[in-house]
Amino acid sequence: MALHLRGTVLPGGAVRDLWILGDRITFDRPHDPANTVVDGGFLLPGLVDVHTHPGGGDDSDAPRFDADLFAEQVAAHRDAGTTALRFPGLLGEVPAPSREAPDSPRMITAGRWLAWAGLSKSAGFHTVTDDLVAYAVAETKANDGWCKLMGDWDFEAAPVPYELLRAVVGAVHAAGGRVAVHCQSAEGVLGAARAGVDSVEHGMGMPEECVGLMAAHGTVYVPTLTAFARSAPKIKPSPRGTLWQEGHRTMVRRVREAHDAGVTVLAGTDSAPFGNVATEVEHLIAAGLPTEAAVGAASWTARDFLGLSGLTEGGLADVTVYAADPRREPGVLRHPRRIVLRGRVIR
Ligand SMILES: [Zn+2]
Numbered sequence: 529m530a531l532h533l534r535g536t537v538l539p540g541g542a543v544r545d546l547w548i549l550g551d552r553i554t555f556d557r558p559h560d561p562a563n564t565v566v567d568g569g570f571l572l573p574g575l576v577d578v579h580t581h582p583g584g585g586d587d588s589d590a591p592r593f594d595a596d597l598f599a600e601q602v603a604a605h606r607d608a609g610t611t612a613l614r615f616p617g618l619l620g621e622v623p624a625p626s627r628e629a630p631d632s633p634r635m636i637t638a639g640r641w642l643a644w645a646g647l648s649k650s651a652g653f654h655t656v657t658d659d660l661v662a663y664a665v666a667e668t669k670a671n672d673g674w675c676k677l678m679g680d681w682d683f684e685a686a687p688v689p690y691e692l693l694r695a696v697v698g699a700v701h702a703a704g705g706r707v708a709v710h711c712q713s714a715e716g717v718l719g720a721a722r723a724g725v726d727s728v729e730h731g732m733g734m735p736e737e738c739v740g741l742m743a744a745h746g747t748v749y750v751p752t753l754t755a756f757a758r759s760a761p762k763i764k765p766s767p768r769g770t771l772w773q774e775g776h777r778t779m780v781r782r783v784r785e786a787h788d789a790g791v792t793v794l795a796g797t798d799s800a801p802f803g804n805v806a807t808e809v810e811h812l813i814a815a816g817l818p819t820e821a822a823v824g825a826a827s828w829t830a831r832d833f834l835g836l837s838g839l840t841e842g843g844l845a846d847v848t849v850y851a852a853d854p855r856r857e858p859g860v861l862r863h864p865r866r867i868v869l870r871g872r873v874i875r
Contacts, residue, residue: 717732808825
């Protein structure tokens with residue numbers, strides 16, 4: 529039986545009736561009776577976290593992919609109303625049962641974290657290669673059209689050379705893919721912004737000129753403020769700690785500047801607890817992003833970026849419903865009243 533929902537449809541803001549047939553949305557009343565599952569409230573295109581690493585991530589010394597942990601952490605995302613996830617780095621392949629389950633969020637993986645062998649050092653979760661171009665193209669093809677590169681690692685050391693980064697971007701784009709780049713040093717962000725990568729992840733210490741470069745290239749900014757806000761109190765006073773704190777302050781400042789320059793800023797948590805993209809929205813707002821843009825960063829804008837439709841005719845049937853307007857009360861994102869994923873009521 530079709531599902532019927534009525535409420536204020538975002539981001540447009542009109543009160544509308546919509547129906548769900550299978551995994552699609554329609555605004556045309558179907559002939560057969562429908563089951564009304566929402567009557568009132570605010571209907572948001574299902575939430576998105578564009579930077580999360582379920583199944584074991586970059587915070588372990590001896591990382592390995594844990595399929596049970598992956599399923600558990602993905603379920604936490606889903607139960608918070610996060611209906612689509614991008615994995616910019618994963619220790620293993622997305623397990624087929626997770627990808628295919630009707631109650632799993634939509635998943636876009638970039639494969640492994642690729643680290644050029646010339647970086648000053650690497651971490652346990654890196655896949656180190658001296659042939660970054662070939663590996664990046666292969667990962668893009670083997671996954672969901674994305675690859676993930678370490679643009680730098682140690683922020684006191686040299687990043688991936690610009691010419692190499694440029695070659696990767698050219699080859700991946702020629703193969704129809706997109707490149708996400710981890711940057712945590714001024715030089716690393718500058719190289720990524722000049723090379724025209726598709727998304728700058730973190731962007732710690734981002735030089736001011738990057739904002740214009742990213743706007744010109746259509747590069748998206750995913751600052752993952754949640755993860756950095758968690759780390760900040762643990763940074764010990766030292767020359768390196770000072771660099772860290774300065775880089776953090778700069779990245780926070782660039783969020784609003786990037787938005788004002790026309791750069792799309794998106795919400796990614798990059799940390800536990802999973803299913804916490806509402807916190808990232810709050811950090812983005814605290815950094816100066818207008819509230820509507822911050823909510824869109826975890827919903828309609830992120831979906832558009834990932835090629836996932838929102839609440840439009842024929843759109844994918846992911847809806848989260850709230851008692852209040854998240855554009856006025858973003859905290860309400862923590863309390864979805866109803867979650868519809870792939871046309872099924874999850875809650
Ligand atoms: Zn990450």
